[in-house]
Amino acid sequence: MIELALIGIGTGNPDHVTLQAIEAMNAADLIMIPVKGPEKTELAELRRTLLAMHLKNPERRVVEFDLPVRDVVTTSYGGTVADWHGAIAEAWEAVIVDTLDPGTPGRVALLIWGDPMLYDSSLRIAEILGRRILLKPRVIPGITAIQALCAAHAIPLNEVGAPVMITTGRQLRDHGWPADAETIVVMLDGECSFRSLDPEGFRIWWGGCVAMPQERLVAGVLSDVAAQIVKVRETLRAENGWVMDIYLLRRMS
Known part of the structure; x- marks a missing residue:
């Protein structure tokens, strides 16, 4: 039995x-x-830094591996993602089999950005891996990008007694503003999909690289700050080679 800590x-x-x-x-x-890959080396370096700070035994086995690249979507987005997850599960399995003694229990860990339960595929990949080897997943919760965004702007996530919808940039672009929603949080948006909305009708709280040294925050009426957000995002990406961003939108009454 392998215990996989996410x-x-x-x-x-x-x-x-x-x-x-x-x-x-x-x-x-x-x-x-x-x-x-080269443009994401800083993300791997951040993981190395965390381990250097917190591992008591410097000889703990740490193995780096190349993460399979997701293919360009040609037919089905869901099918492409499923194939990618399968390839990642194979990569995990190869590292585990090559590193741990065969036939003996072992504890394996992966450091996951944010929290493994929120718009992260690790649990789904672990399920795939569990069909190949005897595996017991364990989740260690973390601070989510949503928590970090609201903290950075010092705003509540929800209006009084009101619901919040969490969605993706793809969903916002393809389907527009969700029916009956007053507040939405948008994740996984590489195309600034807020530009598909009526800019006069919403307030936005945006954050790039939230809670990190290069953090940038923009907030205001969407019509006033949309162009600024696009520019700041482009600058962050050019400076770092990558950018993780998230934003909260609310209807204006």
Whole structure:
């Protein structure tokens, strides 16, 4: 039986790592670090930094592996993602089989941005891997990008007694503003999909690289700040080679 700990580490700020996460890192027999290519080397380096800060045993086995690249969507988005998840599960399996002693229990850990339960595929990939080897997933919750965004802007996530919808940029572009929603949080948006809305009808709170040293925040009526957000996002991406951003939108009464 392999125990796979999926450890939420927040948005990259070392202060986001919980005591429970540190304990899980130090209990692991193997810690895997995915490397996504040259433009994402900083993300791998942040994981290395966290481990250097928190591992009590410097000889703990840490193995880096190349993360499979998702194919360009040609027919079905869902099918493309499913194939990608399968390839990642195979990559995880290869590292585990090559590193741990065969036939013996082991503890494996992965450091997950934000929280493993929110718009992250690790649990689904673990389910695929569990069909190939005897596996028990364990989730260590982390600070989500939503929490970090609201904290950075010092705003409540919800209006009084009101619901909140969490969605993606793709959904916003393809289907527009969700019916009956007053507040939405948009994640996984590489195309600034807020531009598809009536800019006069919404307020936006946007954050790029939230809670990290290069954090940038923009807030205001969408018509006033949309162009500024696009420019700031482009600047962050040019300076860092990548950008993670998130935003909250509310209807204006």
